[in-house]
Amino acid sequence: xxxxxxxxxxxxxxxxxxxxxxxxxxxxxxxxxxxxxxxxxxxxxxxxxxxxxxxxxxxxxxxxxxxxxxxxxxxxxxxxxxxxxxxxxxxxxxxxxxxxxxxxxxxxxxxxxxxxxxxxxxxxxxxxxxxxxxxxxxxxxxxxxxxxxxxxxxxxxxxxxxxxxxxxxxxxxxxxxxxxxxxxxxxxxxxxxxxxxxxxxxxxxxxxxxxxxxxxxxxxxxxxxxxxxxxxxxxxxxxxxxxxxxxxxxxxxxxxxxxxxxxxxxxxxxxxxxxxxxxxxxxxxxxxxxxxxxxxxxxxxxxxxxxxxxxxxxxxxxxxxxxxxxxxxxxxxxxxxxxxxxxxxxxxxxxxxxxxxxxxxxxxxxxxxxxxxxxxxxxxxxxxxxxxxxxxxxxxxxxxxxxxxxxxxxxxxxxxxxxxxxxxxxxxxxxxxxxxxxxxxxxxxxxxxxxxxxxxxxxxxxxxxxxxxxxxxxxxxxxxxxxxxxxxxxxxxxxxxxxxxxxxxxxxxxxxxxxxxxxxxxxxxxxxxxxxxxxxxxxxxxxxxxxxxxxxxxxxxxxxxxxxxxxxxxxxxxxxxxxxxxxxxxxxxxxxxxxxxxxxxxxxxxxxxxxxxxxxxxxxxxxxxxxxxxxxxxxxxxxxxxxx
Numbered sequence: 001x002x003x004x005x006x007x008x009x010x011x012x013x014x015x016x017x018x019x020x021x022x023x024x025x026x027x028x029x030x031x032x033x034x035x036x037x038x039x040x041x042x043x044x045x046x047x048x049x050x051x052x053x054x055x056x057x058x059x060x061x062x063x064x065x066x067x068x069x070x071x072x073x074x075x076x077x078x079x080x081x082x083x084x085x086x087x088x089x090x091x092x093x094x095x096x097x098x099x100x101x102x103x104x105x106x107x108x109x110x111x112x113x114x115x116x117x118x119x120x121x122x123x124x125x126x127x128x129x130x131x132x133x134x135x136x137x138x139x140x141x142x143x144x145x146x147x148x149x150x151x152x153x154x155x156x157x158x159x160x161x162x163x164x165x166x167x168x169x170x171x172x173x174x175x176x177x178x179x180x181x182x183x184x185x186x187x188x189x190x191x192x193x194x195x196x197x198x199x200x201x202x203x204x205x206x207x208x209x210x211x212x213x214x215x216x217x218x219x220x221x222x223x224x225x226x227x228x229x230x231x232x233x234x235x236x237x238x239x240x241x242x243x244x245x246x247x248x249x250x251x252x253x254x255x256x257x258x259x260x261x262x263x264x265x266x267x268x269x270x271x272x273x274x275x276x277x278x279x280x281x282x283x284x285x286x287x288x289x290x291x292x293x294x295x296x297x298x299x300x301x302x303x304x305x306x307x308x309x310x311x312x313x314x315x316x317x318x319x320x321x322x323x324x325x326x327x328x329x330x331x332x333x334x335x336x337x338x339x340x341x342x343x344x345x346x347x348x349x350x351x352x353x354x355x356x357x358x359x360x361x362x363x364x365x366x367x368x369x370x371x372x373x374x375x376x377x378x379x380x381x382x383x384x385x386x387x388x389x390x391x392x393x394x395x396x397x398x399x400x401x402x403x404x405x406x407x408x409x410x411x412x413x414x415x416x417x418x419x420x421x422x423x424x425x426x427x428x429x430x431x432x433x434x435x436x437x438x439x440x441x442x443x444x445x446x447x448x449x450x451x452x453x454x455x456x457x458x459x460x461x462x463x464x465x466x467x468x469x470x471x472x473x474x475x476x477x478x479x480x481x482x483x484x485x486x487x488x489x490x491x492x493x494x495x496x497x498x499x500x501x502x503x504x505x506x507x508x509x510x511x512x513x514x515x516x517x518x519x520x521x522x523x524x525x526x527x528x529x530x531x532x533x534x535x536x537x538x539x540x541x542x543x544x545x546x547x548x549x550x551x552x553x554x555x556x557x558x559x560x561x562x563x564x565x566x567x568x569x570x571x572x573x574x575x576x577x578x579x580x581x582x583x584x585x586x587x588x589x590x591x592x593x594x595x596x597x598x599x600x601x602x603x604x605x606x607x608x609x610x611x612x613x614x615x616x617x618x619x620x621x622x623x624x625x626x627x628x629x630x631x632x633x634x635x636x637x638x639x640x641x642x643x644x
Contacts, residue, residue, distance in 0.1 A: 021046060027111060028104060031062050047116060060101060063112040082110060096148035096179050117179050122167035126229055132252050133229040135259060139285055142226055144178035146282035153215040153278060161213045164199040165221035167228060202235030206269055216271050219281060223266025230255050243267045259288060283635060287594045287617060324640040326362030334632040335375035337620035338639060345630055346385050347639055348374030354387050356402060359625060362641055366402030370395060377417040381440050386426055388414030394428060396443060406443035417459040427467050429456025435469055437484060447484030459499040463521060468507055470496025476509060478524060488524030499539040508549055510536025516551055518566060528566035539581035543603050550589050552578030558591055560606055570606030581621040590629055592618025598631050614640060
């Protein structure tokens with residue numbers, strides 16, 4: 001519905017109090033009030049039903065605002081400003097911005113009809129929990145907020161500055177999506193009220209108190225919101241601009257320094273010392289490789305349990321680093337790991353496409369478009385390539401033509417990568433908390449295990465009779481391939497994004513609790529565990545002849561352990577947190593880092609053989625095939641083919 005203004009009287013409007021409508025009353029002979037869901041200052045928000053749709057229960061939000069201005073000339077000016085603001089809001093088109101359907105005035109009341117968001121605001125979420133918000137959630141929500149701020153700040157003809165970013169204005173929908181819900185439009189009718197032009201004390205940046213609103217002020221407010229979530233210290237109860245007096249780690253020592261440094265930069269008093277844009281902030285947050293900020297890293301298809309013999313010489317450039325034979329640019333970030341089959345490389349991108357490239361030359365063969373980003377990594381089974389998408393679908397694409405063979409829906413986005421069983425089954429998890437078993441031939445569901453309590457972004461490991469996967473509910477599950485019934489569950493203290501590796505009767509996996517585990521695959525009992533200094537989202541890889549198992553950690557380190565007893569053999573430090581997973585050849589271990597380098601390390605000693613800078617952070621698992629290694633870099637949208 002397009003915006004329009006009317007002056008028609010309402011029917012059956014009953015006021016419980018000034019500016020409040022009673023349940024059952026009808027506004028504009030159309031919007032039936034169901035309940036009051038929020039209020040603040042001179043604005044009230046109701047859940048309502050649009051009566052124009054007789055055969056459908058169409059729910060909307062009715063925002064009622066009270067005009068407090070008594071001076072006729074100022075009142076007229078405010079009405080003009082409201083008309084302008086409402087039309088600007090109606091022009092916004094972003095998933096995190098509620099849609100505006102209608103607006104009208106009645107006497108001293110103004111109404112805005114909006115999309116109803118079924119969820120909870122972050123202020124209530126903070127207040128309802130005895131503990132600070134988990135840091136992975138804080139980072140995930142902040143990244144989503146960066147996306148909508150980037151959209152608002154690039155609005156034409158001039159940036160749209162939110163000005164009042166705070167927990168109560170951030171809604172978390174039932175699908176865990178962030179929505180910004182209060183655009184301050186009521187303030188045009190409150191010109192004489194304290195604080196109307198500076199947002200909310202405690203969250204607003206210093207320059208906004210002086211009437212200077214600009215995009216970097218919204219970043220300050222986001223930093224204040226993140227500080228509140230991680231500490232449960234409400235900035236409205238503290239002196240303005242005093243965050244430096246209560247460092248986050250003094251209150252919540254579990255928060256890593258790299259995250260606190262980002263928030264500290266957001267909260268700089270001097271606007272020039274903050275991040276330059278929401279996009280720049282997003283990139284900084286993504287380097288944390290938290291589970292919801294990044295797709296789950298993916299091991300090589302079937303598990304890299306047997307080293308691949310490689311004998312070719314290394315090709316070096318003038319800098320002493322490896323130079324690529326070819327590179328291919330996608331249209332957006334690459335969160336998928338490349339897979340090679342029969343000389344063709346397959347990789348997914350956030351530009352919604354699954355790409356097929358010639359592995360030797362990098363030449364484009366075909367691409368298959370989905371309806372949302374692809375962070376799942378493909379799996380090849382006979383003549384099909386399977387991949388999940390954030391559009392909630394699992395796709396089976398024909399290898400030769402790039403045409404669709406079948407697709408199967410889930411109830412939420414798919415970030416886990418599919419794993420194919422030789423008997424013709426494909427296993428994968430979804431953010432809908434279900435783990436699926438489908439027929440590879442036609443996509444029909446065999447069974448779905450639904451007894452987890454969190455998204456499943458870990459990709460499965462398969463034995464002859466069990467499927468193993470981790471969940472954000474902190475558990476690793478062993479499920480019967482035949483029946484879909486749980487055999488055992490192993491609990492860690494944090495979400496498990498790392499994809500398990502099944503090898504010689506043991507199951508290996510990392511956890512966000514900073515530990516690397518070896519568990520008996522039959523009983524689920526721990527055999528050994530080793531602690532690192534930060535989270536683990538990396539997937540393990542094993543070197544059969546050496547008896548070593550490798551994994552990366554958020555503490556910037558690659559570790560090699562004896563897989564039978566967990567004794568550390570060596571470790572290698574990079575310059576950034578490691579969200580990538582290792583790939584293993586007979587001589588070397590290949591792993592990427594958020595510092596932008598692909599490292600080749602001696603498999604036995606951990607000594608650096610060479611490194612290649614990909615231009616931005618690497619989160620994928622490198623792929624080794626036919627004397628070449630393939631790797632994708634996240635932010636510069638490129639896939640590289642390198643000769644070993």
